[in-house]
Amino acid sequence: MLGGDKDKRGPGSSSEVRQSGLSMARLLRSALAPTGGADSAVEKNIGHALLWGVTAAATLIAVGLADLLWSSGLGATTVSMSSLTSSEPAVWTFRSPAGMLSGLGGGDPNAIIGLGLLILIVTPVLPVFLSLVSFLRRRDLPFVLITLWVLAVLVAGLLWVR
Amino acid sequence: MIIPLLTLFLGVDIRHAIGASIVSVIATSSGAASAYFRDGLTNRRVGLLLETATTTGAVTGAFVTSLVSGQVLYVIFAGVLSYSALAMFRKRHSATPTGVADHPWSSHLRLAASYHDFSLQKTIHYNVAGVPPALAAMYAAGVVSGLLGIGSGVLKVPAMDLLMRLPIKVSSATSNFMIGVTAAASAGVYFARGDIVPLVAAPVALGILVGAILGARLMQRMGSPAIRRVFVAVLIVVAIQMAAKGLSWPLL
Numbered sequence: 047m048l049g050g051d052k053d054k055r056g057p058g059s060s061s062e063v064r065q066s067g068l069s070m071a072r073l074l075r076s077a078l079a080p081t082g083g084a085d086s087a088v089e090k091n092i093g094h095a096l097l098w099g100v101t102a103a104a105t106l107i108a109v110g111l112a113d114l115l116w117s118s119g120l121g122a123t124t125v126s127m128s129s130l131t132s133s134e135p136a137v138w139t140f141r142s143p144a145g146m147l148s149g150l151g152g153g154d155p156n157a158i159i160g161l162g163l164l165i166l167i168v169t170p171v172l173p174v175f176l177s178l179v180s181f182l183r184r185r186d187l188p189f190v191l192i193t194l195w196v197l198a199v200l201v202a203g204l205l206w207v208r
Numbered sequence: 209m210i211i212p213l214l215t216l217f218l219g220v221d222i223r224h225a226i227g228a229s230i231v232s233v234i235a236t237s238s239g240a241a242s243a244y245f246r247d248g249l250t251n252r253r254v255g256l257l258l259e260t261a262t263t264t265g266a267v268t269g270a271f272v273t274s275l276v277s278g279q280v281l282y283v284i285f286a287g288v289l290s291y292s293a294l295a296m297f298r299k300r301h302s303a304t305p306t307g308v309a310d311h312p313w314s315s316h317l318r319l320a321a322s323y324h325d326f327s328l329q330k331t332i333h334y335n336v337a338g339v340p341p342a343l344a345a346m347y348a349a350g351v352v353s354g355l356l357g358i359g360s361g362v363l364k365v366p367a368m369d370l371l372m373r374l375p376i377k378v379s380s381a382t383s384n385f386m387i388g389v390t391a392a393a394s395a396g397v398y399f400a401r402g403d404i405v406p407l408v409a410a411p412v413a414l415g416i417l418v419g420a421i422l423g424a425r426l427m428q429r430m431g432s433p434a435i436r437r438v439f440v441a442v443l444i445v446v447a448i449q450m451a452a453k454g455l456s457w458p459l460l
Contacts, residue, residue, distance in 0.1 A: 086248065093246030100238050104417050111410040159406035163231060166413060167395040169238045170388030173245065177252050188317055192256050199263040200393045 088180045092173045099169035106162025113155035228409040230395045235413045237388030239420030247428060249381035253319050254336060259386050261343045265350020266390060285352055289447035292366035297440045300433055308373040310335040323378055326428045334378065338371040345371060361387050362446050365439060376432045
């Protein structure tokens with residue numbers, strides 16, 4: 047999202063474009079440092095939990111992907127593309143969560159990637175749970191109800207589709 | 209944008225492309241959200257409150273499909289996005305909203321908060337206006353995203369920016385958090401059906417995670433007017449895409 051580069055409109059923007067361009071290098075270098083704005087312990091915890099979730103997921107996915115490409119050879123990626131165009135790619139995935147679990151036992155790289163993806167999918171729910179806990183602790187009834195409602199609708203949606 | 213890339217260029221089956229796309233939405237959301245939360249930008253209270261409306265909309269959206277044709281919805285959506293683009297474009301030079309009064313519901317629920325704007329190097333306190341219209345807009349966003357399969361972020365950010373008068377960085381961060389929650393629900397379904405193919409989803413997820421984390425930190429260092437202008441561009445592109453779909457232009 048390089049807003050300085052994309053913007054061409056407006057009279058006051060050219061200096062901003064130049065400024066943004068010059069400081070891009072500085073921005074990239076400091077990109078990973080927190081800006082120190084969070085004053086709530088809960089928010090810091092959530093941020094860290096998300097980072098852990100994302101890192102764990104990314105590690106598993108990267109390891110699994112590397113394993114997958116390594117063990118089937120890089121040339122296999124062209125073969126896999128053709129099997130992916132069908133609606134039932136037999137080799138390159140697991141059929142169900144149960145399939146994934148058994149695949150994990152056997153060290154199937156697809157299953158490793160799958161576990162990473164599963165962790166990734168669960169990650170956004172963490173802030174909601176952590177918020178619920180903090181609202182309960184603070185006895186913030188309106189927000190306990192609000193958070194429960196959101197969780198309930200999510201679960202209902204999941205069950206409904208099945 | 210991931211879906212056409214995968215289906216048209218790589219020939220991936222549509223269901224698996226959608227699965228990978230949902231994974232990408234979660235990757236963007238969680239990657240960026242970890243930064244936003246640690247920097248105190250996300251307003252969880254506003255986000256959760258609005259999510260009650262969005263999730264309800266997404267679930268009840270299925271009933272709405274039978275009433276209105278998809279084509280009509282696309283065109284209406286294009287109209288709403290264009291209007292939002294125009295409204296946000298008019299505000300393009302403003303950094304942070306001033307003189308905003310809390311809506312009575314905001315005071316009651318204590319939605320107002322403050323955040324540290326890194327680019328301005330100061331802490332800004334903001335109030336939260338327009339709660340009922342924002343809830344209505346979120347319901348519509350939920351319905352639309354459930355029906356048309358588009359991310360609802362394009363409606364969430366303008367609703368928070370224009371209706372609730374939140375600072376644009378807070379709107380982006382909060383909407384980001386909200387989107388992740390809803391995407392997680394859809395992703396669960398796709399995962400259980402085996403529609404998420406590791407070979408396809410893995411590179412998508414990794415690339416986007418890296419991009420999102422860096423992008424989130426960059427966002428905080430950018431000036432708010434610049435962010436708003438980028439968003440206007442995004443709105444215009446999506447509005448054109450929606451109009452094309454609704455009017456059956458051979459554009460995509």
